[in-house]
Amino acid sequence: MADGMHVVMLPWLAFGHMIPFLHLSIALAKSGIRISFLTPPRNIQRLPKIPQHLTALINLVELPLAKVDGLPEGAEATVDILQGSDEYLKKAYDLSYPTFKQFITKESPDWIVHDLFPSWVSNVASEFNIPRVFFSILSASMVAFLGPAGEVLRKIWPSPESLESPPEWFSFESSVAFPPHETAGFYRRFFTPDASGFSSLDRLVIALQGCSAIAIRSCNEFQGEYLSLLKKFHQRPVIPIGLLPPTPPEKRETTDPKWANTLKWLDEQPNRSVVFVCFGSECKLSRDQVFEIAHGLQLSNLPFLWALRTPIWATNDIDTLPSGFKSQIGNRGVIHMGWAPQLEILAHPSIGGSLFHSGWASIIETIHYGHVLIVLPLANVQSLDARMLVDKGLAIKVEINKDGSFHRDAVARSLRLAMIEEEGESFRIKSMEMKAIFSDQTLHENYVSEFINFLKSSSKALS
Template identity: 45%
Template sequence: MVEIAQEQHIPLVIFSVFSASVYSFFVNQALTRPSPESLMSLPEWFGFSSPLRYPKSLATAMHEGFRGENASGISDADRVHKILQASKAVAFRTCPEYEAEYLNAFEKITGNGSKPVFPIGLLLPEKPQGRQTDEIFRWLDVQKPNSVVFVGFGSECKLRKEQTHKIAYGVELSGLPFLWALRKPHWAFNELDTLPCGFQERTRGRGIVCFGWAPQLEIVGHSSIGGSMFHTGWSSIIETMQFGHSLVVLPFVIDQPLNARLLLDKGLGVEIERSEDGSFSRDDIAKALRLAMVSAEGEKLRIQTREAAQVFGNRDLHDSYFNRFVEYLKENGAAN
């Protein structure tokens, strides 16, 4: 990529689908912090207090994945460093209202202002047009406003059978209405084999399990959805936060643990308690769900997530950041 851009005399701009906080955490990883333990502490280059760090249970896998060679023969750490050195500017799918200090830190780290860093807004997906009429939405239509928990861990999180069953038991134990988007994992013989025996019978009428693909944006935007339990991938955070949901976080891979730490630090989520080895119980799931959705203790959280939706869902705000970036490209493109 770098060589092609240089040969064609095209200015190279990095566009990161990760948040500025995550990219800032790793920006110097190719040169420093050579051990898994180093990911469990605050980067010295931040220069301010931050909650970002990996838990012990996830640090080793993340370190090996980032610094180890992959099929391309070069590590992700080396690739990031090489592209960053050659780039003229960096663009993030974010906004300063959420992580201004990390945008500022990144700009100082990568050139002390000589390499422009642009928040280009959250690039909100278009809201679906028309009205869904299938079974999922007929069921959602008769639920109370903000009462249902959406449960979804996407396709990147390869949950083990034990983890999937604990989540199921925890959802059941919470007593809350739920909609779970669940793909059949590789270890399951069929869809019925994915869930604990009798789970669907015991929760019939209170919840729905949607196997396979689900229209997630339409679901989380429904008025009956009041909370989401998910992995805290950045795109999922953006989709969910624009609707002001109460967030229950259970991160597993890549940027998810750091995203979760920042959400929690800002008072925008409830963390599912885990043991040092990363394991969790059905009781941990149920406790976090009830705290986020119905307990008096979680009222402050629910207020703060609704307030945050005014930023995350502000299309005019995010369009203004995007337009500013477009103007920079016009003025600094290959023809200039």
């Protein structure tokens, strides 16, 4: 047990952030640490269920959002808004400061573990003398790419073009950098204040100033070179907490006939023959992107399962796909419209590869099951992780044009190389080799134990 320790978790309002924070909460609760997990009420309803034996230790606390102009009614997470309009969500989140302060005044926790965007947490922590940990859900390679924190970043990265090359502090071979078509957008988002009045750089500087440690969802066995760099950059402990690998899903009965039919189709496919295609809830695909992916899948002649949400530009499910697409692929592929149980799909023996956006959480889940990776980065910092995977011989990257578009032929070529062609065998072997690390529960539990030891020993030293 952890001597009644109480830790407050404060993630950013994106499910790609909230889920890792929840996984860390569950890992800490297993050691007897009491958790208060703060997020708006609708998000609480949409989070995965907490294991029954830990519900007494994990308290999901409602942190209501204020209404602000530009934020749709009822929006509480990035999945609820248009891509690129999260500045209004940040503005609403900033207005949660008084409610958060009131909660901290009442509870007086031992630690606050927080994300990048709630910059106001530092003022509350300082006022009540509560130590805090900045938890980055991004990969170590992405965080290391940025370099030393602070205003010095404006000098290190003087222009969008400067982001196109790996930084000079990478003393090892690495191609991690932004492609030219992404640099202007990232540069603007990172360095320029938005509707909230802050830039991402402002929030990063505030998050790091005064924190007792930086926790990173990574491990030395996979990103040791990047973690070593981070430890040199920051004058405080940088603690890898492991990959927080997914718990294998239980086989469950389903009352949804659509998913039952999909599962039946999967059961009929040969082992490791199917490509799983999924771009997550945060990635809003355009019509051209959906159509090129669809035609690429058709040209590949491979069996596939595509989990696809109806885009905002489509009037219905039929309008989402190219005319005649379903009849042309016949029984070779399944398009599962709407939510799909990603972990249950990845765990299915018929899945052999995954075409996805190369988000860090999906990378972890995919390699956990030893599937070959076909990456098509489309937004945010996904290109950096895609290049890191290519460097490590772990992924085949779909060729992207200079303007950021891609062609169906490139999709089909990458899929066939990954799944069946002899030249892709090294990628299939490498994925299975890395599965041993990514699925090693004991290894990653030991990382969490080291983090818990830090919280306990530092808490005593600070008290």
